[in-house]
Amino acid sequence: MSQEPPDKTQETPNKPVEEPKKVPPPPPKPPPLKVSGEEHPIARKVRDAFPGGYISATLFRADISIEIKKEDLFSICLLLRDDPELDFDYPVHISSVDYLREKVRFEVVYEFFSIKKKHQVRIKTRVTEDDCVVDSVTPIWKGANYLEREVYDMMGIRFNNHPDLKRILLPDDYEEGYPLRKNFPVQGRGWRDTFDFPH
Amino acid sequence: MDVKEPPKVDGAKESLPLLKTEELLLNLGPQHPSTHGVLKVLLTLEGEKVIKSVPVLGFLHRGVEKIAETITYNQFIPHTDRLDYVCAMYNNFAYVRAVEKLLGITIPERSEYLRTIVAEVQRIIGHLFWLGTQALDIGAMTVFFFTFREREYLLDLFDELCGARLTTSWYRVGGVERDFTPKIIDDLYKFLEDFPSKIDEYNTLLLNNRIWLGRTKDIAVISGEDAVAFGLSGPTLRGSGVDYDLRKLSPYGAYDKVEWTVPLGTKGDTYDRYWIRIEEMKESSKIIKQCLDQLPEGDYIAYLPQIVVPPKDRVFTDMESMIYQFKLFTDGFRAPEGDIYCGTEAHKGELGFYIVSQGEGKPYRLKIRSPSFIHMGAFDHMAKGYMIADMITIFGTYDIVMGECDR
Numbered sequence: 353m354s355q356e357p358p359d360k361t362q363e364t365p366n367k368p369v370e371e372p373k374k375v376p377p378p379p380p381k382p383p384p385l386k387v388s389g390e391e392h393p394i395a396r397k398v399r400d401a402f403p404g405g406y407i408s409a410t411l412f413r414a415d416i417s418i419e420i421k422k423e424d425l426f427s428i429c430l431l432l433r434d435d436p437e438l439d440f441d442y443p444v445h446i447s448s449v450d451y452l453r454e455k456v457r458f459e460v461v462y463e464f465f466s467i468k469k470k471h472q473v474r475i476k477t478r479v480t481e482d483d484c485v486v487d488s489v490t491p492i493w494k495g496a497n498y499l500e501r502e503v504y505d506m507m508g509i510r511f512n513n514h515p516d517l518k519r520i521l522l523p524d525d526y527e528e529g530y531p532l533r534k535n536f537p538v539q540g541r542g543w544r545d546t547f548d549f550p551h
Numbered sequence: 552m553d554v555k556e557p558p559k560v561d562g563a564k565e566s567l568p569l570l571k572t573e574e575l576l577l578n579l580g581p582q583h584p585s586t587h588g589v590l591k592v593l594l595t596l597e598g599e600k601v602i603k604s605v606p607v608l609g610f611l612h613r614g615v616e617k618i619a620e621t622i623t624y625n626q627f628i629p630h631t632d633r634l635d636y637v638c639a640m641y642n643n644f645a646y647v648r649a650v651e652k653l654l655g656i657t658i659p660e661r662s663e664y665l666r667t668i669v670a671e672v673q674r675i676i677g678h679l680f681w682l683g684t685q686a687l688d689i690g691a692m693t694v695f696f697f698t699f700r701e702r703e704y705l706l707d708l709f710d711e712l713c714g715a716r717l718t719t720s721w722y723r724v725g726g727v728e729r730d731f732t733p734k735i736i737d738d739l740y741k742f743l744e745d746f747p748s749k750i751d752e753y754n755t756l757l758l759n760n761r762i763w764l765g766r767t768k769d770i771a772v773i774s775g776e777d778a779v780a781f782g783l784s785g786p787t788l789r790g791s792g793v794d795y796d797l798r799k800l801s802p803y804g805a806y807d808k809v810e811w812t813v814p815l816g817t818k819g820d821t822y823d824r825y826w827i828r829i830e831e832m833k834e835s836s837k838i839i840k841q842c843l844d845q846l847p848e849g850d851y852i853a854y855l856p857q858i859v860v861p862p863k864d865r866v867f868t869d870m871e872s873m874i875y876q877f878k879l880f881t882d883g884f885r886a887p888e889g890d891i892y893c894g895t896e897a898h899k900g901e902l903g904f905y906i907v908s909q910g911e912g913k914p915y916r917l918k919i920r921s922p923s924f925i926h927m928g929a930f931d932h933m934a935k936g937y938m939i940a941d942m943i944t945i946f947g948t949y950d951i952v953m954g955e956c957d958r
Contacts, residue, residue: 386889412889413652442795443782444894445920447905461905463892467779467795474892495782498928506616521609521957531617532916538621 387411394418394473397438401431417474422460425477426487432464432473433492440464440473443489446499448507452534457481458509462489479509488514506532574602579942581610587684587946588953592930594939601942604934606927611957619917623883624650624724625860627917632718634921635955637680638898640673640709642955643722645895648803649904650724652893653886654858661849662726667804668739668842669712669721671835675746676705677898677950678828678835682753685825685947689766694756701749704742708735724884725859726852739843746836750829757825767822771933771945774819781929784922785900786827787949791819797896809841821948831898858884883912892920899923899950923949923956 388410389395395409395418405424410417420428432440444463451457456478463474479486488511490496500511501520508530511517519526528541539545580591589610595603615634619627631646632639644666651658679698686694706716712735713721713728721728757763773783775791788795796813798806814830816823853859860879861872888910894903900922907916926949934945 413655413891415891417890441779443780444892444901445903445905445918447916447918449907449916461890463905467793470800472892474890493782494777494780494932495925495928498924499782502924519609521612523609531614536617538617 389416389418392416394438394471397435398428398431402428415472415474417476419476419478422477422479422486425475426489426492428475429462429489429492432475437469438473439466439469441493442467443493443495443499444472446489446496446503448503448509448532450507450532450534455480458484458507460486460503460509484509485512486510487512488517490514506530508533577939579939581607587951588956590927590946590951590953590956592942594942596939599938599940601934601937601939604931604942606930608924608927608953609957611953613958615958616917616919619914621913623912624886624914625879625883627914628722628724629718629720632720633954634919634958635897635899635902635923635952636717637952638673638677639717639719640669640721641677641895641897642902643720644670645893645897645902646904647722647724648895649891649893649906650886653889653891653906653908654724654884655887656725656853656855656858658726658853659850660847662851662853664805664842664846665727665731665851666722667806667809668839668846669727670804671838671842672705672708672739674835674898675832676702678832679705681828681898681947681950682825685944686757686763688943688947690762691756691760694753697749697753697756701742701746704738708738708742711735711738723852723859725855726850728852730851736843736846739839743836743840747833750832754829764822766941766944767825768820769818770821770937770941771948772818772820773929773933777932778819778929781932782925783900783929784925785896785898785950786824786831787900787922787926789813790816790824790827792817797894797901803895805842805845806838808845809838811838821944824948885910885912886914894920897922899952899955900926902955919955919958921955921958923951923953924958926951927956 390409392409392411394416398418398420399406402420402424405421405428407419407421409419432438442465444465447461449459449461451459458479458481459476460479461474461476463472465472477486486509488496488500490500491513497515498520500514501517503509504511504517505519505521518524522531529536531540575596577594577596578591579594581589591607591610593605593607594601615630618630628643628646631642634642679702683695683698683702709719710716711732713719773791775793778788778791779793784795792815794813794815799813811834814827814834816827856872856875861875865872866876886908888908890905890907892903892905894901901920902922903920905918905920906914909915930945934942937945
């Protein structure tokens with residue numbers, strides 16, 4: 353590899369300093385929608401306690417979301433509830449998202465609220481399709497029981513140590529799959545395939 | 552069959568003298584009129600005492616969350632009517648608030664007031680419906696006729712407002728569908744004048760009623776700590792003395808511009824939850840009165856042509872508006888990429904929407920946090936140790952609607 357020497361011919365030694373052109377200041381940019389939430393006190397606390405399990409934090413519409421590794425989910429949730437500064441005692445919802453085109457396909461989303469401290473946090477963790485198992489947080493919040501059963505029913509993500517993991521909204525003998533997965537057809541599977549839906 | 556001693560159940564009322572009994576499995580529902588829809592509960596009984604109860608949900612599951620992924624944001628508004636079909640206005644409100652949070656838009660002040668007034672009217676309707684059916688379940692029939700008289704009056708106002716009594720779809724992203732007519736405002740003032748005396752009427756039927764007191768006091772007690780851990784909300788949580796009301800915590804609408812208080816219970820039994828709902832009706836009428844007095848002039852819907860459908864007269868005369876209208880009805884508006892959760896204090900509890908957007912005209916994922924579903928999670932805990940007849944009271948005290956529970 354031959355590197356060309358920098359062209360110095362154009363530089364004159366005593367070039368008069370040009371005055372910078374007066375450019376009108378650009379209009380103020382709107383703040384970015386998703387700002388990094390790394391410095392958010394809750395995110396900092398989680399990162400300090402679990403540097404290995406913490407991945408990232410974002411702030412969107414003033415809601416803090418923290419992405420973590422699924423191995424540390426249970427211990428982080430325990431920290432969220434038991435740390436007196438965090439004190440997340442109220443499970444708001446547990447949900448799941450299917451990113452069909454991505455490598456790590458499923459995301460489990462937990463939203464917690466602290467009634468005393470009046471703050472919110474969203475915890476996200478990714479699981480692959482081959483190994484879609486996360487630890488259950490039912491031992492920490494009793495209300496997680498039904499919410500996790502719904503996630504299992506709709507998305508097929510299993511929960512370790514769950515007391516009673518079975519379908520909740522669909523019948524127990526439903527064998528057509530998990531309806532909220534993106535590759536599940538809207539009209540359903542099985543005998544519903546024979547319906548003549550206009551497409 | 553082997554006969555064995557009944558187990559001792561904690562938290563029960565004073566136990567009857569022990570008899571030799573055997574366990575019995577009883578199906579309550581799904582076609583029982585007191586289950587408020589189609590709810591089935593498998594009860595394990597020792598005599599008349601419930602030792603275990605397993606709710607069987609999903610008879611009304613329609614896959615609303617899946618439907619939401621296939622239609623635009625505006626098209627989903629009528630689907631929210633069918634969640635909690637007795638109180639459609641609050642579902643609309645919770646949904647459009649979530650979408651507005653995702654879009655990051657603010658709406659005109661008059662529209663905030665209109666929304667607050669209608670939401671509180673809906674809260675009164677919900678509580679009247681609850682009171683009538685709860686009393687009917689327990690055996691007091693008269694209350695039902697009294698509360699439905701007022702409910703009909705208010706539903707007629709909804710009819711005047713948007714042409715439908717129950718499936719209203721009056722809220723829009725960016726405001727509301729149409730303004731109040733002068734008749735609605737007059738009728739509301741008239742209603743508010745009479746309403747306190749009507750509440751006294753219900754109370755004369757119930758407050759000294761021995762059956763009502765016997766069947767609500769110390770029934771389905773839940774401590775504040777347990778209620779929080781189960782994620783209960785609304786009057787069911789506040790009955791246990793936990794101060795959690797989203798209208799105060801993160802004020803929306805015009806709730807921070809009027810004076811009102813959050814009634815809190817102490818014992819966490821069915822009677823406290825009844826008292827809270829009665830007090831909330833009084834507070835709601837206070838809020839409506841103040842909002843009507845302060846009602847500012849202005850637009851009832853924001854002018855944001857890329858999000859809100861432009862007014863019809865503009866569509867016919869103005870090229871740009873016609874383009875926007877065409878785009879909105881074919882593609883819908885595009886929401887920025889991101890995910891939000893927005894909870895709203897409906898009369899049953901916290902109704903929340905978690906929306907994931909990937910920058911398209913449709914939500915990528917929409918999750919409904921429905922209070923009825925989460926309340927059913929605590930059913931076994933609250934029903935343990937009570938009689939079969941109390942089960943009906945416990946459904947009632949959640950104010951459960953299966954359309955919202957099963958989605």
